[in-house]
Amino acid sequence: MARPRRTTKEKLLDAAEKLFARKGYHGTSLRTITRAAGVDLALVNYHFGGKQGLFEAVIDRRGALLNEERLRRLAEMRRAAEPGYPSTEAVVSAFFDPILDFLEHADPGWHSYFALLAEVNNSPVWGKRLMGKTFNTTVKQFIAALMQSLPEAPPEDVYWGYNFLTGALTLSLAETGRLDVLSGGLCRSADVAALRARLGAFVSAGLRGLARRPQAD
């Protein structure tokens, strides 16, 4: 391939990404990671300060790229939709499409990365602090855009809607294979095109349904 040779840091991040995604933080040992990376055990502490440092670096690496691309699309969408009231579909697309594009066109590490994100997002240990550290500033801008696109909806509904949206996305990214079993092979968890065709439609309709529901509170 003749790419610029991977540094030790990159080797460690790649191996850790894959293994953390498969077995979780506590289920993966540094010895397994360093063996897979072809690198000495002690180098984890040298480059990342320890196991937790490596884990957070894994989250950060692609998280930064994802944030960048998401914000780029959000801005682009805002330029396209002149008046100031973006459509819910457009906001949702700007949020999902970077993920779907990375999954389809870029290196396979993104699959592991998003599967890992799925676990982190649903974990009481990491879900709050670590997801927040990396993604909150971006996510808040998307929630604001969603509110603009649903001006009649109370903010609480949009926050809950974002929660549902993230949950639907997250389980799909986990690619557990459960969908394959339930559908008897008709659907495949890893079928990004099928996901792209449906996730946005489901979520946009859900958000609008939420905004329109009979208000009791």
Next chain:
Amino acid sequence: MARPRRTTKEKLLDAAEKLFARKGYHGTSLRTITRAAGVDLALVNYHFGGKQGLFEAVIDRRGALLNEERLRRLAEMRRAAEPGYPSTEAVVSAFFDPILDFLEHADPGWHSYFALLAEVNNSPVWGKRLMGKTFNTTVKQFIAALMQSLPEAPPEDVYWGYNFLTGALTLSLAETGRLDVLSGGLCRSADVAALRARLGAFVSAGLRGLARRPQAD
């Protein structure tokens, strides 16, 4: 309280449920569990055959109750809606309400249990096999009912829709506290009433939007 004294098995299941939910399978040691249960370490192997046996017993215990209650409501709903075409809202309610009711009215162990389910569901290790073993027969009946309620939708859309539905539910059950942070305290992850008011509306509208989307495939 004067309840019939808890057996060793129950003490272990209760402690394990809480701790597995908080820190995951690999993040929780048998020593932590047995200490919390006030029980000797070796009794895990005596009663459950090992750590994995204990874990699966935790999933099974309340899973059986949940399945029972869900099927009861599904049958009840079918009796109420004579003609044979149940509404999507009614099916979705029969699926969600048992969980929401258990969370609100029954013993607090359900909170831990559902948080644990949320992690298991999103885990590549457990998601497929263990969730399937306990829940597949029930879930398949709900998917069939969803198909009846959306006769115009291709089966693939319903399977994917169920996937999104489960994801939205699952992240909400995890109660990670992220929603609290994002909303600046306006919403609370653990607010079951707020969840009840919104989850069904979001998901039903999402499913219908999915069924109605322009078909490309």
Next chain:
DNA sequence: TACTTGTTTCAACGAGCGTTGAAGATACGA
């Protein structure tokens, strides 16, 4: 009382864990 069955205690096993510090290698500027 003696025996049986089910349960609990105790002490220990071997293995794997994350982390560390000192020694070694490497490459680069003076």
Next chain:
DNA sequence: TCGTATCTTCAACGCTCGTTGAAACAAGTA
């Protein structure tokens, strides 16, 4: 060429892990 900063190797530390087998205990039956 030497010195220095960066990176890598190696061996070991103290600790916790899940599991086990033998012994102790309790309760019910004969």
